[in-house]
Amino acid sequence: MRKMRYLVIGKNGQLGKEFLRKLSEKVNVEVIAVGREECDISNLEQVLSLFSTTKPDVAINCAAYNFVDKAEEDYVTAIKVNSLGIRNLAFASKKYKSFLVHYSTDYVFDGMKRNGLYTEEDTPNPLNEYGKSKLLGEKLLKEETDNFLLFRVSWVYGDGKQNFIYKLLTWAKDREYLMISNNEVSVPTSTKTIVEMTLKALDADLKGLYHLTNSGYASRYEWAKKVLQVKGIRKVIYPVSSEVFNLPAKRPEFSAMSNSKLAKTLDVEIPWWEYELERFLKTER
Ligand SMILES: NC(=O)C1=CN([C@@H]2O[C@H](COP(=O)(O)OP(=O)(O)OC[C@H]3O[C@@H](n4cnc5c(N)ncnc54)[C@H](OP(=O)(O)O)[C@@H]3O)[C@@H](O)[C@H]2O)C=CC1
Numbered sequence: 586m587r588k589m590r591y592l593v594i595g596k597n598g599q600l601g602k603e604f605l606r607k608l609s610e611k612v613n614v615e616v617i618a619v620g621r622e623e624c625d626i627s628n629l630e631q632v633l634s635l636f637s638t639t640k641p642d643v644a645i646n647c648a649a650y651n652f653v654d655k656a657e658e659d660y661v662t663a664i665k666v667n668s669l670g671i672r673n674l675a676f677a678s679k680k681y682k683s684f685l686v687h688y689s690t691d692y693v694f695d696g697m698k699r700n701g702l703y704t705e706e707d708t709p710n711p712l713n714e715y716g717k718s719k720l721l722g723e724k725l726l727k728e729e730t731d732n733f734l735l736f737r738v739s740w741v742y743g744d745g746k747q748n749f750i751y752k753l754l755t756w757a758k759d760r761e762y763l764m765i766s767n768n769e770v771s772v773p774t775s776t777k778t779i780v781e782m783t784l785k786a787l788d789a790d791l792k793g794l795y796h797l798t799n800s801g802y803a804s805r806y807e808w809a810k811k812v813l814q815v816k817g818i819r820k821v822i823y824p825v826s827s828e829v830f831n832l833p834a835k836r837p838e839f840s841a842m843s844n845s846k847l848a849k850t851l852d853v854e855i856p857w858w859e860y861e862l863e864r865f866l867k868t869e870r
């Protein structure tokens with residue numbers, strides 16, 4: 586029997602690394618992984634050549650331009666990667682009959698919802714260039730193929746530097762005290778949960794759009810307090826409004842998404858963010 590062939594695109598990012606770790610535990614699968622050096626997703630020729638030589642059953646796209654503040658100026662790169670890059674992957678997936686898994690973000694929402702968590706039915710309205718480029722990526726994906734799983738994830742952390750926990754721990758080393766925003770609320774979500782739920786969704790032959798987060802929600806201040814507590818770091822930490830940082834990109838105030846659709850469809854309990862965070866911090870490599 587031919588082995589199931591997975592293609593992981595963006596192997597050097599935090600999510601890409603977690604997929605490689607998890608897939609290496611699986612038997613009877615073949616895993617091909619590429620980084621930006623091997624395939625720049627904004628380049629259609631490179632993408633087509635990758636798919637024609639590998640012909641994956643499932644392509645998992647972990648590549649993205651994630652620099653939220655930088656994207657305000659460098660929106661051309663953000664669109665090339667997060668929007669046109671996804672169209673390239675979707676086009677190639679359709680041509681070579683692969684199933685495509687892709688990830689979007691809570692930053693497609695404006696954070697103004699006041700009656701509950703964001704569901705898949707809510708209308709996106711991104712506040713910043715990064716969010717706009719990711720939303721356009723979603724649209725182009727759906728235009729090119731219907732053979733996809735699209736997960737919106739939020740506040741992702743794992744083995745890497747492009748996440749809030751890494752930044753917080755660096756600030757805690759360098760600064761006398763910390764100021765952390767208490768008017769931004771979403772769901773810290775681990776790469777481990779994302780990978781486990783994605784693989785379950787693939788096993789269950791799900792298709793379409795799902796919000797994939799850990800359960801519950803928190804402000805950045807609550808998240809930071811929990812990180813320092815678990816790590817045993819004693820540091821003065823003040824809750825402040827994000828406005829004091831005067832960052833280039835506007836961020837949504839409340840972008841927490843509900844994972845109910847996914848949890849109910851798969852009939853699973855998705856770990857609470859505090860539980861998952863503690864597990865991550867205690868087993869960090
Ligand atoms: N991090 C977060 O907080 C969140 C992430 N997401 C989404 O989750 C997914 C995974 O993110 P995450 O693992 O955190 O991302 P990372 O930033 O850790 O990794 C992204 C990877 O994409 C690669 N990349 C960038 N541009 C290109 C390109 N043109 N062609 C090929 N590869 C490229 C980068 O390569 P290089 O190393 O060379 O730069 C990097 O290895 C992404 O879709 C992201 O938008 C959604 C919500 C929150």
Ligand SMILES: Cc1cn([C@H]2C[C@H](O)[C@@H](COP(=O)(O)OP(=O)(O)O[C@H]3O[C@@H](C)C(=O)[C@@H](O)[C@H]3O)O2)c(=O)[nH]c1=O
Nearest residue numbers: 651653690691692739740741748749764765766827830
């Ligand atoms: C400098 C500083 C920032 N902050 C806050 C303000 C700001 O909103 C936030 C910036 O942290 P980050 O750079 O990790 O945040 P950001 O890059 O906006 O994180 C986002 O990344 C993209 C990719 C996503 O898709 C989102 O889900 C989300 O994870 O931290 C503090 O609380 N204290 C500080 O001292």
